[in-house]
Amino acid sequence: MSRMRTIARRTFLIGSAAIVGGVAFGTYQYRKPSPNPLIAGQGEAALNPFVFIDQQGVTLIAPRAEMGQGVRTTWAALIAEELDVELDAVTVLHGPPAKAYYNSALLGEVLPNKGYDISAFQHGLAEVIGVAGKFIDMQVTGGSSSMRDGFTRMREAGATARETLKQAAADRLGVDRETLSTKSGQVIAPDGQTIPYADLAEAAALIDPPTVTLRDPAKWRLLGRNQPRVDMAGKVTGTAQYGIDTRLDGMKFATLRINPKLGGDMASFDATQAEKMPGVEKVIDLGNGIAVVASNTWLAIQAAEAVEIVWQKAPYPPETDGIFARINDAFDDDPNSTMREEGDAETVPEGATMLQATYRVPFLAHATMEPMNATALYTGEALELWSGNQAPIFTQKTCAEAAGLEQEAVTLHTPYLGGGYGRRGELDFSVYATKVALAMQGVPVQVTWSREEDMRHDFYRPGALARFRGAVKDGKAVMLDGQIAAPSTSQQAMFRWLGLSPGGPDKSHVDGAFNQPYAIPNYRIRGYLADLDVPIGFWRSVAASFNGFFHDTFLDEMAIAAGRDPLEFRLELMREEHAASAGTLEAVREMSGWTGQTPDGVGRGVGYTYSFGTPVAQVIEVVQEPDGIRIAKAWIACDVGLALDPGTIEAQMIGGMIYGLSAACFGEISFADGEVEQFNFPDYDALRMHNTPVTEVRVLEASKYMGGVGEPGTPPAMPALGNALFDLTGKRARELPLSKSFDLLM
Amino acid sequence: MATTLTINGNRHQVDLPDDVPLLWVLRDELGLTGTKYGCGVAACGACTVHINGQAVRSCQVALSDVTGEVTTIEGIGTPDAMAAIQTAWNDHQVAQCGYCQSGQIMQAAALLAEIPAPSDDEIDEAMQGNLCRCGTYPRIRAAIHSAASLMKEA
Numbered sequence: 001m002s003r004m005r006t007i008a009r010r011t012f013l014i015g016s017a018a019i020v021g022g023v024a025f026g027t028y029q030y031r032k033p034s035p036n037p038l039i040a041g042q043g044e045a046a047l048n049p050f051v052f053i054d055q056q057g058v059t060l061i062a063p064r065a066e067m068g069q070g071v072r073t074t075w076a077a078l079i080a081e082e083l084d085v086e087l088d089a090v091t092v093l094h095g096p097p098a099k100a101y102y103n104s105a106l107l108g109e110v111l112p113n114k115g116y117d118i119s120a121f122q123h124g125l126a127e128v129i130g131v132a133g134k135f136i137d138m139q140v141t142g143g144s145s146s147m148r149d150g151f152t153r154m155r156e157a158g159a160t161a162r163e164t165l166k167q168a169a170a171d172r173l174g175v176d177r178e179t180l181s182t183k184s185g186q187v188i189a190p191d192g193q194t195i196p197y198a199d200l201a202e203a204a205a206l207i208d209p210p211t212v213t214l215r216d217p218a219k220w221r222l223l224g225r226n227q228p229r230v231d232m233a234g235k236v237t238g239t240a241q242y243g244i245d246t247r248l249d250g251m252k253f254a255t256l257r258i259n260p261k262l263g264g265d266m267a268s269f270d271a272t273q274a275e276k277m278p279g280v281e282k283v284i285d286l287g288n289g290i291a292v293v294a295s296n297t298w299l300a301i302q303a304a305e306a307v308e309i310v311w312q313k314a315p316y317p318p319e320t321d322g323i324f325a326r327i328n329d330a331f332d333d334d335p336n337s338t339m340r341e342e343g344d345a346e347t348v349p350e351g352a353t354m355l356q357a358t359y360r361v362p363f364l365a366h367a368t369m370e371p372m373n374a375t376a377l378y379t380g381e382a383l384e385l386w387s388g389n390q391a392p393i394f395t396q397k398t399c400a401e402a403a404g405l406e407q408e409a410v411t412l413h414t415p416y417l418g419g420g421y422g423r424r425g426e427l428d429f430s431v432y433a434t435k436v437a438l439a440m441q442g443v444p445v446q447v448t449w450s451r452e453e454d455m456r457h458d459f460y461r462p463g464a465l466a467r468f469r470g471a472v473k474d475g476k477a478v479m480l481d482g483q484i485a486a487p488s489t490s491q492q493a494m495f496r497w498l499g500l501s502p503g504g505p506d507k508s509h510v511d512g513a514f515n516q517p518y519a520i521p522n523y524r525i526r527g528y529l530a531d532l533d534v535p536i537g538f539w540r541s542v543a544a545s546f547n548g549f550f551h552d553t554f555l556d557e558m559a560i561a562a563g564r565d566p567l568e569f570r571l572e573l574m575r576e577e578h579a580a581s582a583g584t585l586e587a588v589r590e591m592s593g594w595t596g597q598t599p600d601g602v603g604r605g606v607g608y609t610y611s612f613g614t615p616v617a618q619v620i621e622v623v624q625e626p627d628g629i630r631i632a633k634a635w636i637a638c639d640v641g642l643a644l645d646p647g648t649i650e651a652q653m654i655g656g657m658i659y660g661l662s663a664a665c666f667g668e669i670s671f672a673d674g675e676v677e678q679f680n681f682p683d684y685d686a687l688r689m690h691n692t693p694v695t696e697v698r699v700l701e702a703s704k705y706m707g708g709v710g711e712p713g714t715p716p717a718m719p720a721l722g723n724a725l726f727d728l729t730g731k732r733a734r735e736l737p738l739s740k741s742f743d744l745l746m
Numbered sequence: 747m748a749t750t751l752t753i754n755g756n757r758h759q760v761d762l763p764d765d766v767p768l769l770w771v772l773r774d775e776l777g778l779t780g781t782k783y784g785c786g787v788a789a790c791g792a793c794t795v796h797i798n799g800q801a802v803r804s805c806q807v808a809l810s811d812v813t814g815e816v817t818t819i820e821g822i823g824t825p826d827a828m829a830a831i832q833t834a835w836n837d838h839q840v841a842q843c844g845y846c847q848s849g850q851i852m853q854a855a856a857l858l859a860e861i862p863a864p865s866d867d868e869i870d871e872a873m874q875g876n877l878c879r880c881g882t883y884p885r886i887r888a889a890i891h892s893a894a895s896l897m898k899e900a
Contacts (some may be wrong), residue, residue, distance in 0.1 A: 236836055
């Protein structure tokens with residue numbers, strides 16, 4: 001423990017280094033310098049910069065994937081707040097893969113606490129354990145963790161740069177640094193004279209950075225306010241560059257067809273016909289499929305369809321029923337985890353009314369708007385890769401292995417991501433591009449997946465089953481015993497990233513169920529891991545995406561069984577346990593004018609889930625219309641502890657809810673003959689303009705610690721809608737998608 | 747066979763099979779990457795462009811069927827000289843991942859050209875073919891109303 005603290009402290013040192021015509025500020029490691037990604041040939045300067053200042057101006061590094069969540073802007077704002085620069089006057093870049101850009105917040109998640117009950121000691125421990133991230137190359141954008149990760153370090157980087165520039169100005173003017181101030185990228189002398197940072201950059205590089213104190217949040221001018229996003233102008237003019245927009249001299253366009261029986265190999269293929277088609281340059285054997293290189297993507301897709309292929313079988317049961325039977329079998333094994341066990345959840349308390357229910361949710365695709373793609377150029381000695389990815393170091397390492405190169409020989413560019421939701425933390429699309437590039441030495445090739453390939457070769461949100469028992473007495477919950485079965489997402493994903501699967505209890509598997517802040521005296525949550533080789537991965541909010549539905553729907557059922565108003569029932573159980581969570585329910589009660597009564601033809605439901613450090617409550621209103629049931633209105637309240645950019649948080653809460661509602665209404669990936677049965681948006685649709693509810697969001701800041709925002713809006717949407725449909729129709733939604741059992745407006 | 751196209755006021759010669767969809771001519775042959783590939787089956791609207799002012803899914807228009815002037819997102823405005831509709835999108839901070847927004851803007855621009863002040867129902871009707879997986883619909887709706895006002899003032 002003490003050793004970990006020492007490493008942590010030393011890791012966080014902030015330093016500076018000279019660059020051509022200027023200075024760079026960043027973190028460096030006291031003992032074991034990480035290879036410097038940005039300054040070549042400076043053996044000793046182990047600096048991993050977040051700030052560059054040269055004659056061209058100020059550049060900030062936000063080494064997290066911008067996939068729509070606004071991280072590039074808010075990360076830059078953390079630096080700019082202390083550095084005193086304006087966001088519209090600086091350049092913000094993603095930067096290369098580098099160990100020093102590890103995610104310190106993500107690994108803290110492994111601690112066996114519930115999150116909402118964390119003590120100050122545990123919070124500190126989580127930060128220190130997070131340092132281990134650098135040892136396993138955890139430069140990952142995910143887990144709604146970016147702001148928790150960068151909050152202190154980035155402000156320190158900005159403050160250190162500012163004070164060093166002030167020292168350079170003080171030396172030049174012959175005054176004390178304390179007499180100087182800074183504004184808009186300039187140092188201001190007592191007499192009003194101003195010196196732009198660029199003019200001080202070279203001198204600043206020769207100064208040892210002073211230690212700094214962070215500003216009082218009361219004095220913040222950027223943080224806590226809506227910032228115009230640095231990527232907005234590009235995204236509304238078609239000039240923002242996504243991975244799929246990479247264009248290089250002499251570039252060829254390719255597509256692929258991989259075995260739709262996922263994980264199976266290719267027995268044989270015949271490309272005679274395809275090779276004769278217009279524009280086709282080459283058909284490449286990928287082992288488990290083929291790639292076609294052509295002069296444009298469409299010609300490649302036509303030719304790929306013309307290749308005759310014999311596929312081998314998938315390593316899982318070929319039909320959906322068999323797959324779910326395998327998941328159900330997991331209940332017969334010993335539980336993998338019992339992350340919550342309070343009182344006696346075996347015995348129904350004397351005089352209590354017992355109820356039980358089973359739930360089922362399907363596999364889901366991510367369906368990012370930008371289909372999977374990557375572009376690669378292999379020269380024989382080096383590989384250059386353009387890939388919109390959420391895990392740069394893992395991508396670099398794995399592609400280096402695929403190319404038989406050292407990791408340093410792989411240059412990785414991370415452009416904008418046209419949606420991520422967890423899908424782009426995977427490495428497959430980058431590795432396939434690498435393999436194609438190896439067969440096309442000296443020629444840059446872009447490998448774009450057709451929508452059908454993308455839909456049918458995802459790492460899916462796993463299908464899951466739940467069995468819940470509970471008991472109510474005198475209007476209160478007195479027992480809740482939940483069992484959840486699904487294959488383990490983290491075991492599969494960690495194996496792909498690290499080549500090893502963590503053993504032991506899988507906390508993330510029961511997230512959204514074991515860690516809900518309800519004071520129920522007899523309370524148990526057990527997780528069961530299904531042995532199943534269907535490819536699964538992190539899907540926005542991960543297991544909370546199914547556990548939120550299971551747990552919160554069951555609470556709604558308990559409230560009805562207890563004869564109570566569902567919102568008041570939850571609130572009463574929650575108040576003593578976690579005040580911030582209760583605050584979110586009180587907020588949606590007020591915002592929606594919740595009375596517990598609805599007129600005929602209108603239904604209302606409440607949903608609540610704590611996930612990724614943030615409690616979120618939602619009320620959803622459904623209305624019976626002639627064409628079907630419309631999701632008319634929604635109210636969302638979240639408590640993020642500290643709202644660094646309220647506008648971005650509102651956008652993430654609404655977007656997260658719509659992502660959850662889309663899945664709840666229509667989302668299902670099913671299997672026949674070992675293949676996914678959905679091909680494209682017509683059979684895997686989502687909410688659209690006309691069936692999206694009018695939504696109001698309130699962002700609260702009563703929580704003790706900052707929470708995430710990218711994922712927590714998704715889980716409560718599904719039970720809130722199901723509970724609203726129950727209120728409207730009297731029919732309980734225990735299985736998703738809801739379009740199978742309710743007449744929803746399409 | 748060489749075909750001549752007029753795109754954003756510029757003439758381009760391309761030599762490709764007749765059935766290559768306009769989308770891929772724009773993106774892969776002419777480097778106009780603002781128009782996006784999303785589904786290839788006219789189910790998402792990401793590839794929306796204008797032909798003679800009409801919003802069309804460029805993934806469904808074969809090269810030989812392009813009979814009029816094509817306008818893409820690049821022809822609407824630039825970061826330094828945004829069109830009113832782009833200003834409205836920027837004011838409302840609509841985009842998240844942003845990938846669908848070129849198509850959303852092109853669809854909305856065609857709507858506004860036809861109906862200068864559309865109602866919510868008219869917006870629903872016109873925009874429901876454009877998918878956004880980030881869920882930016884509420885801000886898109888607000889931006890369309892703002893754009894209508896901005897264009898009325900202009």
